Amino acid sequence: MASSSRSVPAFVRLAGHPLRWQLLAELASSDLRVRELVARVGEPQNLVSYHLRLLRDEGLVTAGRSSFDGRDTYYHLDLDRCADGLTGAGAALHPALHPALRTTRSGSAGDPLPPGPDDRPAVLFVCTGNSARSPIAEALLRAHAAEAVTVISAGSAPRPQLHPDAVRVLRDDYGIDVADARPRHLDTLTGRRFDFVITLCDKAREVCPEFGAASRRMHWSVADPSGGGPTVFSRTAADIDTRVRHLLPVLTTTSPKEAVS
Structure with missing residues (x-):
């Protein structure tokens, strides 16, 4: 033998x-x-x-x-x-x-997704203040996916403006300018349809409303970087960027109606 x-x-x-x-x-x-x-x-x-x-x-x-x-x-x-x-x-x-199962690593966004049809997936990112985590996720998905998805972010208790370190990390680490963006309240999205609703804050997960029976609810438990300084924001943005990259094939291959969680 x-x-x-x-x-x-x-x-x-x-x-x-x-x-x-x-x-x-x-x-x-x-x-x-x-x-x-x-x-x-x-x-x-x-x-x-x-x-x-x-x-x-x-x-x-x-x-x-x-x-x-x-x-x-x-x-x-x-x-x-x-x-x-x-x-x-x-x-x-x-x-x-060996090379067959390699995935794109942080620091390389890879090729953007091709433009989607008019019914391209709609994604909503939610956290409490809509000043750090969710706008970072929104900006990164928009950068990675180009015109293949519709993406927006909102908060259950939005702050007056984006956290300056969120603006900085997107600009310095990813070349994305969100200086003119402003937080928005979840209430302003009442009646909108979203295929994917992704909470990035444990508190927001508990109060996030439904956005249609067919929407897929997902949760990313990301600690609030506010008060942690530039290094913490860079780590948080890198974590969110990794999650966003892993989300891309889900958006293009999964039917939300068939994958409600």
Whole structure:
């Protein structure tokens, strides 16, 4: 009998477990709390927590305290780390598979999406003040997607103006000028249709209204960078940019009516 000294790659061992694969699949589209994962996979909380810990130990999943309720923890899937794991597994099987699963990394936006039809996806980003996280997401998606999507942002309690560090980081790090933009209230969008409604603030997630039965709700648990200074804003913008890049294929390949979460 032939034998091999090559061990199974860590990503394959982890992702190959049916429950862990379910957890990865659920977290691929939205940051979620343990009780939400328990409800979605239909398994006991202690079992879900155990497998989440294994995924966290390997760096595939990260955890952060909710800014709305400190007793809650949001879990987030690191899709770039998953891409690295898939690439490594492919290379371990055969060298020819090494480049096949590479994804565009931060710092390179790649080619913009082609112009979409008149019914192109409509995306709404929401946070509380609409002064930092959601306008950063709006600007980055508009830059990446060109005319392929309609995108706007709003807040549940908007501030008078954009945070100056949000304006700076978009200008200096991404070449995007939003100096003339102003925060808007969610109430001004009443009656609008959005295919994707994405909250970036744990508090805003709890109060965000519905925008049509067919809209897909997603949550990105991103800490408020306000008060943290330029370095914190740069890290926050980089995190949002990564999430936006991973959103692009979802916008072009997923029908919101078929993927309401």
